[in-house]
Amino acid sequence: MNRIFHICLFLLIGATPLIGMANDGRIKLAAGDFPLTISESGSYVLVESVEVTESVAGAVIVVNADHVTIDLNGHALIWADEHSMVDGIVQSGGVGLRVGNGSLHQFNRAIVAGAVSRLDHVRMNYVRQVVAAGEGSMIRQVQAFGIYPETIPVIDLGDACQIADVQLFDIESEFSLPPVLIQTGEATRAQRLRVSVVEIIDVDGPGLSIASFGAGSIVDEVEFVQIMHSGSTITAIEIDRGILANA
Amino acid sequence: MISGCVVYDSSASLGDSYGFQSGFDSTVALSSVIRIGALFELQGFSLPFGSSLTDGIAFRVSGGQATDGIHAGGSTMIRGTVARRISSGNNTAAGVRSSDDSVSRYVAVTDVQAPTVGQPAWGIALENRGQVIHSLVQDAGIGIRLMNDGAIMSSATLSNSEGGARMLDRNRVADNLARDNTPYGFLLAGQRNDIVDNAAVANLTGFFAQAGDTSFLARNTAIDNVVSNFAVVATTRIGQPIANPGANFTVTNSWANFSITP
Numbered sequence: 001m002n003r004i005f006h007i008c009l010f011l012l013i014g015a016t017p018l019i020g021m022a023n024d025g026r027i028k029l030a031a032g033d034f035p036l037t038i039s040e041s042g043s044y045v046l047v048e049s050v051e052v053t054e055s056v057a058g059a060v061i062v063v064n065a066d067h068v069t070i071d072l073n074g075h076a077l078i079w080a081d082e083h084s085m086v087d088g089i090v091q092s093g094g095v096g097l098r099v100g101n102g103s104l105h106q107f108n109r110a111i112v113a114g115a116v117s118r119l120d121h122v123r124m125n126y127v128r129q130v131v132a133a134g135e136g137s138m139i140r141q142v143q144a145f146g147i148y149p150e151t152i153p154v155i156d157l158g159d160a161c162q163i164a165d166v167q168l169f170d171i172e173s174e175f176s177l178p179p180v181l182i183q184t185g186e187a188t189r190a191q192r193l194r195v196s197v198v199e200i201i202d203v204d205g206p207g208l209s210i211a212s213f214g215a216g217s218i219v220d221e222v223e224f225v226q227i228m229h230s231g232s233t234i235t236a237i238e239i240d241r242g243i244l245a246n247a
Numbered sequence: 248m249i250s251g252c253v254v255y256d257s258s259a260s261l262g263d264s265y266g267f268q269s270g271f272d273s274t275v276a277l278s279s280v281i282r283i284g285a286l287f288e289l290q291g292f293s294l295p296f297g298s299s300l301t302d303g304i305a306f307r308v309s310g311g312q313a314t315d316g317i318h319a320g321g322s323t324m325i326r327g328t329v330a331r332r333i334s335s336g337n338n339t340a341a342g343v344r345s346s347d348d349s350v351s352r353y354v355a356v357t358d359v360q361a362p363t364v365g366q367p368a369w370g371i372a373l374e375n376r377g378q379v380i381h382s383l384v385q386d387a388g389i390g391i392r393l394m395n396d397g398a399i400m401s402s403a404t405l406s407n408s409e410g411g412a413r414m415l416d417r418n419r420v421a422d423n424l425a426r427d428n429t430p431y432g433f434l435l436a437g438q439r440n441d442i443v444d445n446a447a448v449a450n451l452t453g454f455f456a457q458a459g460d461t462s463f464l465a466r467n468t469a470i471d472n473v474v475s476n477f478a479v480v481a482t483t484r485i486g487q488p489i490a491n492p493g494a495n496f497t498v499t500n501s502w503a504n505f506s507i508t509p
Contacts, residue, residue, distance in 0.1 A: 026505060083348055095255075115256075135306075136253055136279055136281040136282075136306075137255070138277070159281075159306060160279055160306035160307075160329075162277060162279065162302065186306070186332075186355075186357075187330075188333055189302055189304055189328075215357060215358075216329055216357035216385070218353060224466045241355075241357055241383070242383065243353060243381065243382070245353065245381065
């Protein structure tokens, strides 16, 4: 009996992951856990700010599961090398990624998420793309500054997304511009977006739209301030069969 | 209070179905119903008497029988809300359907389909004393339907296949646009409506008043409607329609309507 107990105890200890478990059942993430692949649904919490020097599949966190919550818990996730940026948190193939309450710095694509994902109370600095998320996602209370877009939109959302209280500040680009900075699918509800201090050089480019919303969207309380653009045509807002108010 | 909730990718094969169903006097905000289906009746949001829905999304709501993106009881308020791709396989469909004394403000309804003949696909359908303000309906059957004593203000109906806006008695309709609707932009199917400062552009008929109508029409503009700009019966109280006034025109009749053809 005693032997069986000890074997069970050994197996339990052996099965415990390196990453720890918080008292509330959430899985704790610390510096030694990165880069990280998450393969099971669950709730994860960052317990310290982390500067990461290695990536997995081109990202610091790869999520291969549905319904994963990552609470940055007031901390920062930082990629160490600003000259060879990787992606931050990438969900590949799943739905329902939630990221909130912290900051991400120096990433190519800061957050890539599947359908019905949420990004809430997140701050970003020195990124190429703030977020790409699938249909039905909610993006709220996001601030990003020092954005250097190349090729892909700064915010790229699928159909039926909610986006509110988002500020993008200090956007610069001189080459490989995306055709649009903020792009959403059909039936978007967007409100309180502020884009300020944009410097775009687009001499030979196809033109640029600051924001493009899909059919049947409602957009209100949008502010674009200090947009400096040289080169081809620029359009502030494109909206197809929607309502635009207080812009 | 329901806030920040999503119903996603769900279907029901038995009974009537709801994405969200709240109790009386509820507040629903920042919530979405996306890709839901049912074999029978389906309501994306079901809001009883006295409830409000703010910043909602109903998207791809498809039922076998009567299907509403948002179905609201009396004295309800819907604001800042999107309904798109709402369809019924075998009955009526509506982006928003509300009972008496309800308000739809900043509501965008697009692409509502009810394929059965004789089963309307309404964009926004309100009962008595309903108000539609700063809203848009496109690609539905009947864009906006009012019964009695309601209002449509500063709204647009575009490319609806069974009419832009339709009303019965004593409604006020002001500062709206109806464009590319068939068979009419504005249909006055009752009496004593107050129709002012609207524009009807490129519909089959711009303003259409049915037999016995006694509505008041002033300062409306009808442009390039295919069959007729104004088709009103003799009992309609319509300010003098000024036809093709030309450049730099002067008109001293402050009640005049304008009829412009190519």
